[in-house]
Amino acid sequence: MSLTLATEAPPFDLPGVDGQNHSLDDYADAPILAVVWSCNHCPYVIAWEGRMKALQAEYGDRGFRLVAINSNDAESHPADSFDAMKERAREQEFNFDYLRDEDQTAARAYGPERTPEVFLFDRNRRLVYHGAIDDNREEDAVGERYVRDAIEALLADQDPPVSETPPVGCTVKWKG
Amino acid sequence: MTVELLYWDGCPSHPEARELLEEVLRERGLDVEIRITHVATREEASALRFPGSPTIRVDGRDIDPSGADEPPSLSCRIYRLPDGRVSPIPSREQLEEALA
Numbered sequence: 001m002s003l004t005l006a007t008e009a010p011p012f013d014l015p016g017v018d019g020q021n022h023s024l025d026d027y028a029d030a031p032i033l034a035v036v037w038s039c040n041h042c043p044y045v046i047a048w049e050g051r052m053k054a055l056q057a058e059y060g061d062r063g064f065r066l067v068a069i070n071s072n073d074a075e076s077h078p079a080d081s082f083d084a085m086k087e088r089a090r091e092q093e094f095n096f097d098y099l100r101d102e103d104q105t106a107a108r109a110y111g112p113e114r115t116p117e118v119f120l121f122d123r124n125r126r127l128v129y130h131g132a133i134d135d136n137r138e139e140d141a142v143g144e145r146y147v148r149d150a151i152e153a154l155l156a157d158q159d160p161p162v163s164e165t166p167p168v169g170c171t172v173k174w175k176g
Numbered sequence: 177m178t179v180e181l182l183y184w185d186g187c188p189s190h191p192e193a194r195e196l197l198e199e200v201l202r203e204r205g206l207d208v209e210i211r212i213t214h215v216a217t218r219e220e221a222s223a224l225r226f227p228g229s230p231t232i233r234v235d236g237r238d239i240d241p242s243g244a245d246e247p248p249s250l251s252c253r254i255y256r257l258p259d260g261r262v263s264p265i266p267s268r269e270q271l272e273e274a275l276a
Contacts, residue, residue: 043189043254043264076218077251137264170252171186 002111002130005163009035009125010109014069014099015082017089022067022097024125030065032154034147035119036133037112037172038068038098040088041079044169047137048116049092055133056096059151066096071107072115072173080173107172117167120150120160128154131165177206177235179275182213184221184229187252189264193230200271221248228253232266232274239266239274 003010013023027033036052038045056066074081082100089098101107110119120129129150136142150160181197183190194210201208215226227246231238231253238244240255255266 041251041254043252043262046254046262047264077249168188173251 002113003119003127005127005130007127009033009119009121009127010106012069012099012101012106012109014101014106016100017082017086017094017098022099027065027067029063031063031123032059032065032151033121033125034064034066035110035121036066036068037071037107037110037115037117037119039070039072039077039080039115039170039173040084041072041077042115042170044137045115047139048133048169051133051139052116053092053095055147055151059155060095062155064151068094068096068098069101069106070098070115071101071104071112073104073175074102075175077173104175107174112167112172114167114169114171116169118147120147122154129160129163132167135165137168177208177275178211178233179208180211180213180233180236182215182224182226182229182231182233184215184226184250186250187229187264189252190230193232193265196265196268197232197271200268200275204272204275206275215250218248218250221250224248230265232271234274237274239270 009024011024013021016022070080070085072080085098122128133147134142135144146162146165153160215221226248227243228249228251252264255263257263257267258269
């Protein structure tokens, strides 16, 4: 079951593709934090990946941080292995942290169903938006930019105009 | 002509793929019933040589031969569009070519 709105972000401490471990506390200075469930193999993630980079590039200087977590079972989906993640991040020049949740502990704590799926937290690390990045995997056809609008609202000390949308993408690949 | 659409319901792309397939069939005046197969288990995926959802075959031939030999998998299939982008469904051009 997914986190409910206003819930505090569950802690995590996970290895990143940069060779360092990253914990929730490492992002304490960020006034806005997006934790995005992601992976390598999913065409929906690939379609939205550029927009994830664009969000980090556009709002990074105002303290926004995006961190992507891949919890997928790499046994059934080898393209989602940690080594493949490192390669993907290098190829695509990710400007955000990309973390491996090998034992799926973080996934069980947050409860994502899909990739990509966004959990957006405010300065107090309360969940203020959960769902899709925007309303269309085709960038040219996007009408509603949920995450972007939520970030803009938070930067203006307002509530996001939309707080929940259904995530669209591949299912999280659970072990067992 | 036989047209098959195999899908796994863990991937949300199959309704859109089916709609596009029906549209292309209609445009080409092909009155063909689409055989729909739900792939639910890894065993079924292996038995059906199902490389991901959706998979569309015309007369038994995958409309995207480049991805047909990927290992059987309960996952969303990746299609490469003519402009190089990646999509969870095939392009209209791929379908038109397969149905020509």
